[in-house]
Amino acid sequence: MHLTLTNSQKWKQLFNILLPILVTQLALSAMTFFDTNMSGHFSSADLAGVAIGVSLWVPVQTGLNGILMAITPIVSQLVGAQRKDKVSYYVIQALWLSLTLSMIVLIAGIFLVKPILHGMNLELRVHNVALYYLCAMAFGIAPLFAYTVLRSFMDALGQTRFTMTITLMSLPINVLLNYLLIYGNWGFPRLGGVGSGVATAVTYWIVMLVTGIIAHRGRIFAEYGVFSKIYCIAASAWKELIKIGVPIGFAIFFETAVFAAVTLFMSSYNTATIAAHQAAMNFATTLYMIPLSICMALTILVGYEAGAGRSRDAKIYSVMGISSAIGLSLITAVVLVIWGEQVARVYSTDPQVIQLAQHFLLYAIFFQISDAIATPTQGALRGYKDVNSAFLITFLAYWVIGLPVGYIIARWTSFGPYGYWIGLITGLAAGAVALLFRLLVVQRRFAEKKRHAEAV
Known part of the structure; x- marks a missing residue:
């Protein structure tokens, strides 16, 4: 990441950071997809068990990962302010925090998972697959959270291609381990859906170790000396991480949890409606990776410029990111209008499901436009802390x-x-307007603060 003087240089730097993040997010989503899909080929009960396990784990994972993502704006602002000597201190503090959060999740899981599953009145096989899938995943919580910290550190430096390469490497490893442990190939135990949990946990350990080695010895990262000194836990650093991270985590949790709630309400309708809703929601979630990736890129770039006190440059990156997201959302809208039926056929061969999914996909158009404003705007706000x-x-x-x-x-x-989709679109639109207004207020205050400092 470096100082840019022209808009063309800014566009180039934005896309150099953005594209690897997008590939990384798609690869992480693909890991969950393969867990569910490959378990479904073992048995329908294993598919249902893994799906339930994933639905319970993902909101917790994304929410807590959001807390740890606080390291991104902190590091990017430190680098922008030329205070690189403080980076390793904050990264180590974030790693201690990640370990603490993983212990809290494990303890909470011991007391909560069984009662939650018992309350769902599942078939015995489905109940057992969900329970032991989550037990297997528990062994991967600590490395996953540590990887989140190290990835956020690398991304904050603008080195997103490293985390992209690592994540792409992890995907075939995860698929291979699924192949071995779900189906019992090559002499491995035949664990069914539970095997996908074991495979994912092992993959998290491999990814964390590889990322740690690169963060420590990589030529670009060596100057920060992340592991050159192991700092003791510091309350002041934790306070800053939590102050920034908890709101980010809760914002992500509220977003993921509301879609889970809608899916729960949808269970009162017939099977075709539920299937069509799930198909359209899955496609909309995949498209959401675009504004989400722009959001993460803006956190890095706006944080870097804000740390350097360059209010105009930070504002330009915000405009570029949000306008790019809106432009791409309009392109996906055209795709859904023209090829909505073809998209629906990817998910089902049932004519009723296809017809219903097409209607849901039309509502997804408005999802994309609102997300294109709201999500990148959140990223820009995080850059300003x-x-x-x-x-x-x-x-x-x-x-x-x-x-x-x-x-x-x-x-x-x-x-x-x-x-339910109309309600979510209404909420998204209201949130987009409010977030955009808040960004304008923050940008104005930041510029005024800079002018005041220069005057003094």
Whole structure:
């Protein structure tokens, strides 16, 4: 990452950082996809068990990963301010925090997982697969959280191609281990869906170790001396990490959890409607990787420019990122209008499911446009270390506006199941407007603060 003087240089740096992040996010999503898909080829009970395990684990994982992602704006601002000597200190503190969070999750899981699964009244086989899948995944929590810290450190330096390469390496390893442990090939135990949990946990350990070695010995990262000194836990550093990270984590959790809630409400409709909803939601989630990746790139670039006190450059990156996301969302909208039926056929051969999924995909168009504004805007705000506002806005947008509006429309109008999507779109749109307004306020205050400092 370096100082850019022209807009063309800024566009080049934005895409150099963005494209590896996008590939990384798609690869991480593919890992969960292969866990579910390969378990489904073993048996329907294993598919259901893994799907339940994933649905319980993902909101927790994404929320806590969000807390640890606080290291990204901290490091990017330190680098922008030419305070590289403090980077290793904060990375080590974040690693201690990641270990502590993993221990909390493990202890909570011991007491909560069984009661939750018992309360779901599952078939015995499905219950056991979900339980032991989560038990297997538990062994990968500590390395996953440590990897999140190290990845965020690398990304904050603009070296996103390293984490892309590591994540791409992990995908075939995960698929191979699934092949061995789910189906019992080459003399390995035949574990079914539980094997996908073991495979993923082992993959997390491999990825964490590789990332750690590169962070320590890699030519680009060696100057930061991340592991040259192991610092003791410092309350002041933890306070800063938690102050920034907790709102980020909760904002991500609120977003992932609300979609899980909608899926739960959808269970009251017939099988075709549920299947169509899941198909459209899966495709929309895949498209969401675009604004999410732009969000992460903006956190890095805006943080770097804000740390250097270059308010104009930080603002330009924000405009570039948000406008790129909007432009790409309009392209995906055209794709869904023209090829919506073909997309639906990827997920099902049932004519009823295909027809229903097409309708859901039309609503997904408005999802993409709202996400294109809201998600990158959150990334820019994180670059300024302004995280509490986004946390409050996402909570209000999804849980106070989106879900209640969707429930009312679905239950008391002729829209039926589409009402939940209309509610979420309404919440997303309200959140996008509020976040954009907040970004303008933060940018103005930042510029005024800089002018005041220069005047003094």
